[in-house]
Amino acid sequence: MTNGTVSKDAAVAADMHREAEHEAHCDLRMEQGGSGDAGPAEKPTATADQAQFFGAYLVEQGVVSQQQVDEAVALGPGDTRSLEDVAVYLGLMTERQVRIVRAQQRRAKAPFGALALRAGFLSEEGLAEVNASQGSAHFRLGDALIRLGYATADGIEAAHTRFSRTGTGPASADPFAGEVTYETVREQFGKLLKRLARIEGSVKAGRRDGLEPPPGAHCVHISIDGSVPVRFGLCFEPALSLHLTATMLELDDDESDDPELIESGVAEFANMLAGRVQRALRPKERSCIKLPKPGTPKEPYVRCRTVTAAGLGILYVGVPDQGCS
Amino acid sequence: METCRTGTVLIVDDSLAMRRMLRKALAPLALDIVEAADGIGGLKLALQREFDVVIVDFNMPNLNGLAMTEQLRSSPRYRNTPIFMVTSTCDQTTVERGCRLAVTAWFYKPVDAALLRAKTVRALDQSLPPIASGSPEHPGARGPAGALEEPKLGTK
Structure with missing residues (x-):
């Protein structure tokens, strides 16, 4: 070695x-x-x-x-x-x-x-x-x-x-069709969460309609402008927000227990996720990631996804216009 | 091999977490690091003192990273200063524009700390022979440091 x-x-x-x-x-x-x-x-x-x-x-x-x-x-x-x-x-x-x-x-x-x-x-x-x-x-x-x-x-x-x-090479004719956007967001979300939050094992997603963010959750939403706009939101339960921020910055949990830092860490996670989604969907097309905004979106986003990772809950607010399949 | 260097670095990022992350990544080099929370603040700091390396976030409110770089490059003092662009986007048009502005290096988020340190060390160590400044054909080429001009503060 x-x-x-x-x-x-x-x-x-x-x-x-x-x-x-x-x-x-x-x-x-x-x-x-x-x-x-x-x-x-x-x-x-x-x-x-x-x-x-x-x-x-x-x-x-x-x-x-x-x-x-x-x-x-x-x-x-x-x-x-x-x-x-x-x-x-x-x-x-x-x-x-x-x-x-x-x-x-x-x-x-x-x-x-x-x-x-x-x-x-x-x-x-x-x-x-x-x-x-x-x-x-x-x-x-x-x-x-x-x-x-x-x-x-x-x-x-x-x-x-x-x-x-x-599976066989060429991408599907319409890479933005149907659930591709949602699947891409979810796929990249799991990968990035594992990487940045150092969560081992699988990140499990489930469906639960009508969920509202839990008290104290850190929520952020972000959009990618372009010919096929992508929007998604995330809500992290407090313990996961803290863990994610601490791990991203390689700090102890007590060092990162700063509300502004946590909010910024969650927003940065959403920004990085948007970058990955953008690259996965249309690496050659001109598009623009908008600044992440705190809170849940006012638009009728589908609130139907929950994700559990390492026992810490995340409410995945989801992408609009695609329903809960 | 990472050793301490002397040099001043300006980190411009609207994200407190990213500023903390970048500062932590550069900590082993024991550099003098100054932070700004947006492009306009970064330009103001750049007016007050000269920095050896500038690290700029691409996506910022008020003045984005490319617009800030454009303004910095318009100043003789920053015409040849290494400017690193940190981004989560990969839009080719954006990168091409960055190339024209002589962005020294691009870093995808999450930034690889070792690579950032290595690039910073190289930027600080690099000392190319001066050539005539103001050559439009070589906007990123090194030239003698000129007096810092007041950049035009504006949002784009």
Whole structure:
């Protein structure tokens, strides 16, 4: 296993070197978490065909060019990320948790995954997800494209979400039809909540009509303007608002017990969620995320979704005009 | 390797949580960090002192991040200062406009703290040879620092 700090720095330095080569052209790459370290070379567990299939989808969607896919595929298996970097990339572990496990690993000489499990930083389900992603041809291709500076992590993730949903490649004819918007919001909501609030296990959603936000809930609503407007609202119960804010800012709960900070943390969560939804729905279309507004919306939003995560309740206010299917 | 640097950083974000998050991310560098809660406040602070790095939120009330960057870039003093844009959006037109304004780097939220520190260190360490300032072909190129002009405070 490589030394975490050094390898992370090396990866960041490598990213910068590549970026410097692109800067002159002002390419549109954005920075985002997950500059992984290059782990030891290992044999790929998935076929090149799988990578090419996903690659063809990325080309068709206009995410990257065929030449860029070919270049990424040619990088080969040596560009594999370490397990811990995949865990961070997927939002299942924090960098701090990785450092703790790496320190334990130096003493215990045990596999990273086993120690992360023992420490409670990764669930068995999470470890399986990390292992699957690490060996996935899709992940490898996406990772190579990100490393080459041809795509962003969020862009690849969004494309993979659409790819997985359609199963056979091309997205459905009308990506905004029916429940897609709601499903996209819910899907991204769960992912982001897990990542930022460090909630392990599943985020369960249920239907309950006519719910009103509980006393003391922190509610926020936000909209994305564009040809297909998206609006949604969230209400967090006080305990979850506190936990979310504290985890996002890496503070102890008592340090973050500031109403203004909590309100801001919840609003920022909604803002990030809107960004993910925007990228998932229409990465190439011009659209604009409006500033998050506190409180529940005045419009007739559908209040029908409840979400339970780690025993902490959230009232998912929902998107308008789509009913409670 | 993260070591302390000398430098001043201006963080402009309407979100208290994001300002706290960015400040925490940069804390290991022991920089002098000043915060503003919107673009207009950020511009006023930029008038009072010169900052080595400016970190701006894209989506802010009154004056958004791009409009603020535009005003900063119109000042000779900030023509070449590294400006990082923090955003949750990825609208290509926006990014292209940011490129024209020579935004130094873009960061998606949630911001990767290690990458932000690395970029900040590089920005502080970087010292390119000066070239003639005011070249419209090279709006982001480094040039001699000029006197700070009063930016036109306006909302867009």
